[in-house]
Amino acid sequence: MATTEDGSFPGSEESFRSPAQAAVVGLFRMSDRARRTLAEALRPRDLTLQQFNVLRILRGAGDGGLPTLTIADRMVEQTPGVTRLLDRLQKQGWIERRRDPGDRRRVVACITLEGRQVLEAVDEPFARAEEDIFRDWAxxxxxxxARLLHNGPP
Amino acid sequence: MATTEDGSFPGSEESFRSPAQAAVVGLFRMSDRARRTLAEALRPRDLTLQQFNVLRILRGAGDGGLPTLTIADRMVEQTPGVTRLLDRLQKQGWIERRRDPGDRRRVVACITLEGRQVLEAVDEPFARAEEDIFRDWAxxxxxxxARLLHNGPP
DNA sequence: GCGGGATGGTTGACGCGTCATCGAATGTCG
DNA sequence: CGACATTCGATGACGCGTCAACCATCCCGC
Incomplete structure (x- = not known):
């Protein structure tokens, strides 16, 4: 890639002080675009992206369910957010929660039949949206x- | 890149159904990491990432300031968010707002001296954080x- | 000049992310 | 056994993002 005379790095129109800055800006713009595209695919079913994520995690976990903190770990998120996310999913009837009898501090969440159904309904639109994000890419x-993004250390 | 026998695409540990899915997951994970790193650099001054963005935009706009919707355009964001963002910046004394006498629907925001000062204080830590995100990258x-992310169509 | 649409911005409501704080259950060590 | 630390999770408070509804101002055509 060429460098302009003043040492800045050209994007389509903007110019940046460093490759890192250019990468960060592009990263945010792109992931914002992706987020909106995916969210739109879920909207007809009144699911948010995070709710969809949790439901998928719980579906993957099978009938045993998962404790709150384990869910929080699999998303990158802090606990309080997950607690309230689960509150809303429960209110929709998409999950159930019960205390783990073996360790009564734990609250185990488990996807319901309705949860599986709404998930099935959006699975395919979601996959299409995923592809659609890169529709115009080679x-x-x-x-x-993908290779670049999965290279860097944790 | 090699493709596994079942047609999935390996990441470090996960495997994905398509290159698009792998890219999206990587995109979210990476941009989340970046967001946290940058936010941390702003925290000592009690600035959020979005507030920092707006202040930089306003600093770039000079003494004339900018109307709310123009700011909203330069970020990718919807108007209501920007209105309240500006509310908070104003409460901190970092911006001023006045009605445009030529078009009294418009509210023009303008960075204050205090705004410039807090911005100067974080400019350099922020730039360091930006570089730090890719510390372990070639x-x-x-x-x-950066080149990939700035290629795709809008 | 005036009535109706377009434009600029605010407000309400809700979901998410994060920090700090807290309560309850468990584990540990004397 | 009993005090103390640790772990799991919930709650309060605040900032951000978004949708829907709204108000004020401007503009345009008649």
Missing amino acids: EEDVRAL | EEDVRAL
């Missing part, structure tokens, strides 16, 4: 992006 | 990432 570039 | 990869 497949080779999507692979390159 | 510079070539950072450039490649």
